[in-house]
Amino acid sequence: MAEHIIELQNVTKYFDDNLVIDNVSFYVNRGEFITFLGPSGCGKTTTLRMIAGFDLPTSGKILLNGKDISLLPPNKRPVNTVFQRYALFPHLNVFENIAFGLKCKRVTNTYRNDKGEEYVRREKLTKKEIADKVKKALELVDLEGFEKRSISTLSGGQQQRIAIARAIVNEPEILLLDEPLGALDLKMRKEMQIELKEIHKRLGITFIYVTHDQEEALTMSDTIVVMSDGIVQQIGTPTSIYNEPANTFVADFIGESNIFNGKMVGARKVRFCGKDFPCVDDFEQNETVDVVVRPEDITMCAPEKGMLAGEVISVVFKGIHYEITVQVGKYEIVVSSTESRKEGEKIGLTVAPDGIHLMKPKYTTNLFDGVITKRNTVKFADGEFECDVTRLYPGSRLDDEDYLITADGQKLDLTDTEVRVEVLPEDITISDDAEAGGTTGHIISIIYKGDHYRLIVRTEEEEEDFVIPTDDLWNENDLVSVVIPKEKIRLSLKHTEEKKR
Amino acid sequence: MKIPRFSRKTLCIPYAVFLVFFVIIPMLVILFYAFTDKEMHLSFHNFIRFFSDPTKLSTIVYSLVIALITTVVCLLIAYPVAYILARSTLKRKFVILMLFVMPMWINFVLRVNALREIFNSLASAPGMEWLGSANYFKTVFGMVYDFLPFMILPLYTTMQKIDPSLYEASADLGGSGATSFFRVTLPLSMPGIMSGVTMVFLPSMTNYVVSDMLGNAKVTIIGKFIYEYFGSDWHMGSMVALILLIVVFLSTWFSGGFKSEENVRGANL
Numbered sequence: 226m227a228e229h230i231i232e233l234q235n236v237t238k239y240f241d242d243n244l245v246i247d248n249v250s251f252y253v254n255r256g257e258f259i260t261f262l263g264p265s266g267c268g269k270t271t272t273l274r275m276i277a278g279f280d281l282p283t284s285g286k287i288l289l290n291g292k293d294i295s296l297l298p299p300n301k302r303p304v305n306t307v308f309q310r311y312a313l314f315p316h317l318n319v320f321e322n323i324a325f326g327l328k329c330k331r332v333t334n335t336y337r338n339d340k341g342e343e344y345v346r347r348e349k350l351t352k353k354e355i356a357d358k359v360k361k362a363l364e365l366v367d368l369e370g371f372e373k374r375s376i377s378t379l380s381g382g383q384q385q386r387i388a389i390a391r392a393i394v395n396e397p398e399i400l401l402l403d404e405p406l407g408a409l410d411l412k413m414r415k416e417m418q419i420e421l422k423e424i425h426k427r428l429g430i431t432f433i434y435v436t437h438d439q440e441e442a443l444t445m446s447d448t449i450v451v452m453s454d455g456i457v458q459q460i461g462t463p464t465s466i467y468n469e470p471a472n473t474f475v476a477d478f479i480g481e482s483n484i485f486n487g488k489m490v491g492a493r494k495v496r497f498c499g500k501d502f503p504c505v506d507d508f509e510q511n512e513t514v515d516v517v518v519r520p521e522d523i524t525m526c527a528p529e530k531g532m533l534a535g536e537v538i539s540v541v542f543k544g545i546h547y548e549i550t551v552q553v554g555k556y557e558i559v560v561s562s563t564e565s566r567k568e569g570e571k572i573g574l575t576v577a578p579d580g581i582h583l584m585k586p587k588y589t590t591n592l593f594d595g596v597i598t599k600r601n602t603v604k605f606a607d608g609e610f611e612c613d614v615t616r617l618y619p620g621s622r623l624d625d626e627d628y629l630i631t632a633d634g635q636k637l638d639l640t641d642t643e644v645r646v647e648v649l650p651e652d653i654t655i656s657d658d659a660e661a662g663g664t665t666g667h668i669i670s671i672i673y674k675g676d677h678y679r680l681i682v683r684t685e686e687e688e689e690d691f692v693i694p695t696d697d698l699w700n701e702n703d704l705v706s707v708v709i710p711k712e713k714i715r716l717s718l719k720h721t722e723e724k725k726r
Numbered sequence: 727m728k729i730p731r732f733s734r735k736t737l738c739i740p741y742a743v744f745l746v747f748f749v750i751i752p753m754l755v756i757l758f759y760a761f762t763d764k765e766m767h768l769s770f771h772n773f774i775r776f777f778s779d780p781t782k783l784s785t786i787v788y789s790l791v792i793a794l795i796t797t798v799v800c801l802l803i804a805y806p807v808a809y810i811l812a813r814s815t816l817k818r819k820f821v822i823l824m825l826f827v828m829p830m831w832i833n834f835v836l837r838v839n840a841l842r843e844i845f846n847s848l849a850s851a852p853g854m855e856w857l858g859s860a861n862y863f864k865t866v867f868g869m870v871y872d873f874l875p876f877m878i879l880p881l882y883t884t885m886q887k888i889d890p891s892l893y894e895a896s897a898d899l900g901g902s903g904a905t906s907f908f909r910v911t912l913p914l915s916m917p918g919i920m921s922g923v924t925m926v927f928l929p930s931m932t933n934y935v936v937s938d939m940l941g942n943a944k945v946t947i948i949g950k951f952i953y954e955y956f957g958s959d960w961h962m963g964s965m966v967a968l969i970l971l972i973v974v975f976l977s978t979w980f981s982g983g984f985k986s987e988e989n990v991r992g993a994n995l
Contacts, residue, residue, distance in 0.1 A: 279894050299897040306898045312891035316913045325909070326899030395899065 229288075230255040230399060230431050231276060236285035238271055238455075244688075245271050247455040248285070253399075253433065254448075258425050260434045262442040263452035264478065269435045270309075270403055272452070276433065277306050277401050289398075300329070305392035306401040310408060311384045313376045319387055320372035323359045326395040362394035365424060382413050389424070399431045406441065418445055439479045443467065451475050454669075472584050473679075476517040477672050481548075483523075483558050485675045487516035487583065495583060498556045498675065500532055502576060506583040514583045520548065520561035522580030531573020533558070537566045556675040591653070591691055594719070595646040597639040601627055603716065605646050606689035608664020608707070612714040614639055643719040652713035653693045655682065655705040662706035666691065668699050682707060759964035772965035782951070782966075786973070789947040792862070793931040796869040800877040800926045801919065803870070808881035808918070809911070813890070823882060827875045834872065838939050841868050845940065861941040868940040869930045876929075877922040884918025885911070928974055 229252040238246035246268045253259050261269035274280040275287060278299035287295045294302060305326070313322050331347045338344060350358075363369055366386035371379075379387065385405060392400055402421075406414045422445055425432050436442055442449050443463040451458040451466060451474075459471040470476035473484050487497035489508045494501055497516045508514055528534045535553035542565075549560045551574060558574065566572060595605030601623070603612045615621045617639070620632030629637045659665050666684040678698065682691045682705055691707055699705065763769040776782050807826065811819050829837060842864075849858040857864070888911070896906040930936075932949030948970055955963030 277894075277898060279897075299894070300900045300902055304898075306895070308891050308895060310889075310891065312889060312895040314892060314895070314910060314914075325896070325901070329900035329902070329905055391899070 228254060230290060231433070232288040232291075233272070234286040234288065236272075236275065236282045236287065238268075238275065238280065239283045245455050246275075246282070249452075249455070249457055250285075251450060251457060251460055253431060256429055256431055257447040258422070258432045258434065258445060259448045259450065260436060260442040260446035261450050261452055262436060262439060262478075263458075265437055267452045268455040269437075269450075269452050273306075273401050273403055273433060273435050276399070277304055278302050303398045304401060305395050305397040305399075306403065307385075307388050307392050307405045309403045309405070311388040313384055313387060313391070315376055317376070318372070319363075319368075319374045319376065319379075320356075320359055322376065322387060323362055323391045323394050324355050325391065327355045327358055330395065358394050359390075362390040365393065365427070366390045366420075381408055382417070385409065385417060389421075393424070393428060393430075397430065399433060400428075402432065402434045404435055404437070406436075414441075421445065443479070451478065453478070468582075470517060470582065470584070472587055473515045473517065473672055474587075474670070476582070476584075481520050481559060481561070483518045483520065483675060484672055485516040485518075485556070486586075487514045488512070489514060493578075495581065498533060498558070499554055502532065502581055503578045504581040504583060505578050506581075508583060508585070513586060515586045517582040517584065518558075518576055518580055520559045521546075522576060523558065523560045524575050524577075525549070525560060525562055525564070525566065526573045526575055528571045528573045531575050533574040535572065535574065537568050537570045537572060540565060540568060554676075557673075558675065591648045591650060593646040593648075593689055595644050595716075597642040597644060599640050601629075601639065603644060603646060603714065606664050606691070606707075607666075607684040607686045608662070610663035610709055610714055611711045612716060613711060614716070617642075617644065617716050617718055645717045645719050647715040647717070648691075648709055648713060650679075650692045650694050652709060653691060654708045655680070655693055655695060655699070656708055657703070657705060659704070659706050662708035665704060665706045668701055668703045668705060671699065671701055756964045756967055759960050760968045761965075762961060764961065772962050775962065776965055776969060785946050785951055786948055786969070788945070789931045789949075790973075792866060792869070792937070792945070792947060793927050795866050796873065796930040797877075797923055797927045799866065799870045800874050801922065804874060804877035804881055804922065805915075805919075808878055808885055809915075812882055812885035812888075823878070826878050829871075830875050835935065837872065838868055838936055841871060842939050859942075861944045864940040865937045865945045868936040869933065872933075872936060873926040873930060876925040880921040880925065881915060881918040884915050884921075888914050924978060927977065931973075932970065 232252040234250055236246055236249045237244070249268075249272065261272055263269045271280060275282050278294075278297060278301075282295055285295070286293050289302070289304075314325065317325070327350050330350055332350060333345050334348050335343055335345050359372065360369075363371055366389055368383060368386055368390070371383070371387075376384065376387070385408075388405070405421075406417050409417060418441060421432075421434075434442075434445065443466075446463055448460065449463055449466050450460050453474055459466055459475045461469070466475065467479055470479065470482075473482075476482040476484060485497040487495045489510055489512045490496045490501055491510065493504055493507050495504050495514065495516060496502070525531075533553045535551040535558070537549055538552045538557070539550040541548045543561070546561045546563050547565045549562060549566050551558045551560060551572065553574070560574065593605040595603045597614060598604055598609065601612075601614045602609050603614075604610075614629060615623060618629065618631045618637075621629050624630050624636070629639055631637060656662060664684055666682040666689075668680050669683045669690075670681040672679045674694075677694050677696050680693045680695055680699060682693060683689070684691075693707070760772060761768060761770065763771055811823055816822070845857060845864055848854050892910055892914070893906055896910045901909065931947060932952075934947050934950035934953060937945040937947050937950065948966065952963050952966050952970070955966060
């Protein structure tokens with residue numbers, strides 16, 4: 226038997242024109258508890274639904290035990306689902322709900338006739354077999370004797386258990402759970418987490434779990450697949466995902482993090498917050514990096530002993546620890562500690578080298594494909610920006626009729642010329658006045674970097690992303706206008722080689 | 727200024743008055759007339775007359791059969807329409823639904839008349855002569871045409887309320903398309919079927935305008951009977967009305983229309 230029970234190969238899914246899953250590949254080991262974790266709209270539920278067969282991939286393959294099941298309908302897959310809002314049949318009682326799948330099932334029985342010849346028959350399960358299996362399933366979820374109850378008389382937690390029983394009674398190879406605990410209150414959720422884990426252990430089948438709750442994912446899973454924006458950001462054990470986040474998105478999404486812009490200043494030496502720190506990750510000298518430090522990896526000490534010194538600006542009690550925010554110069558740093566500090570107190574902070582996680586920044590500059598218009602502006606990312614077209618040809622100028630005259634006196638009409646547009650993040654500003662900039666988009670991500678926020682703004686039509694640092698606090702999903710000063714738009718000709726020839 | 731405040735009881739008075747004058751008193755009047763003779767003496771004569779007269783009995787049977795066929799045909803046409811519309815992801819499915827329902831907004835007599843003219847001209851075409859005398863066929867056709875929206879609407883409303891994840895759950899548990907239909911869709915749309923059936927079955931037993939105009943006055947249904955008796959003999963008319971009421975009551979009883987709210991989702995009596 227194959228070790229990989231499910232394997233996704235380059236799976237892509239569009240809903241109409243919307244890209245929901247972008248070329249996702251991964252595998253799931255037999256018997257493991259795997260969790261798809263990500264914010265809402267990240268594609269985790271769609272991925273689950275494609276494994277269940279409710280949605281079909283636009284391209285790519287889904288292999289079950291090595292066999293392609295991409296286009297198989299849900300009733301032909303040895304997979305059962307626990308739905309988000311349970312989807313119990315309201316017109317059937319508990320017994321009939323759980324028996325639903327068993328009544329659809331056909332088993333192959335071997336018989337011997339008078340002459341001693343063997344023959345096989347596809348048969349329904351007998352009433353007794355069904356009743357026994359339902360009874361066992363109800364025992365497993367601790368609801369013995371509930372057979373005759375009507376669904377509407379059950380509490381949310383009981384309905385949840387019935388939904389689990391209805392799925393596992395069919396002895397699926399994989400159990401899919403789509404945010405199954407989302408509708409329960411906190412205490413009930415914690416209980417069910419433990420119980421699900423218990424059921425997983427007892428059955429030994431593969432569980433694929435979908436949640437947006439990072440704590441739930443860390444508690445329950447053997448493996449976590451962190452997704453955002455239809456892409457797998459990181460796959461790993463809870464420990465490795467927490468301790469070694471692959472990028473700032475993962476660091477920000479899982480647990481609390483301090484994220485800073487840093488620069489390598491020497492071998493295993495990184496500079497951030499205005500100081501140099503020894504670290505364990507190594508990058509090229511002078512390379513810019515994202516620095517992630519977990520609040521619990523920072524220790525507090527006397528101001529003169531610390532690598533950083535600052536002033537406590539807020540203290541929040543969190544039950545088992547205090548969350549202390551410290552102002553260090555212009556940076557805000559969050560520290561978690563079992564000791565409390567007073568607001569206004571001066572303290573020092575130290576970070577051990579292995580508490581500093583460095584990662585290559587995903588975005589250092591903004592690159593777009595653009596086209597020059599008749600008015601010598603450049604069109605890209607759903608918008609039109611004023612620019613200096615003379616930069617395309619060194620030494621050129623514009624004549625009275627706005628034609629470009631190159632250094633050697635050639636007259637060029639630039640209309641429809643394809644260009645490459647580069648804009649540095651720090652050159653972009655945003656505004657809530659839709660008319661102010663060249664294009665508009667929605668803020669899809671905000672990450673706090675100690676002294677500023679890093680935003681990603683996505684335009685509506687072409688879904689181009691702008692990475693923009695800002696000091697102001699915006700909200701996710703805000704519609705903003707992207708302002709770029711004329712002289713900051715760097716243009717270069719595309720396919721210059723071909724044109725010369 | 728004192729704001730006048732109405733208690734729940736005072737607000738009920740107009741409805742109570744309405745119920746007394748337009749429901750309870752007329753019922754009592756019908757009951758009184760049904761069981762009296764011309765001299766206003768208590769009498770079971772009308773009751774006995776009705777059940778000893780084969781034409782009256784056959785009329786009630788015919789009415790039932792016509793209503794039954796109309797209802798079944800309406801259900802067979804309306805169910806797929808409602809099912810497709812309720813489950814489609816079309817943005818403008820409401821427009822399509824409106825197209826089915828819109829004939830209701832055109833005067834009923836006008837529609838039936840138009841249908842009669844169409845039948846007449848069709849019947850004059852070669853090979854279509856049979857249509858001229860197919861009175862029952864034309865009556866049922868007209869009733870289906872008239873009452874179809876009353877079947878589509880409650881079905882559509884009920885089916886739209888069915889959580890689509892139930893279909894997914896059924897498929898997920900191994901149910902084929904047919905299993906999902908017979909074990910999920912059909913039982914869950916039962917309330918809609920019941921109210922659609924009541925809304926079509928009852929009027930098609932009594933709506934004699936259709937049978938008069940399309941059936942060349944050869945098709946008599948129970949509603950026509952009542953109408954005619956009230957021209958000459960109120961006592962017999964009341965008795966027929968009372969019997970119809972009992973028939974309706976019984977058919978609603980058997981179809982479960984009086985069940986308490988508990989298990990009923992969607993539109994019902």
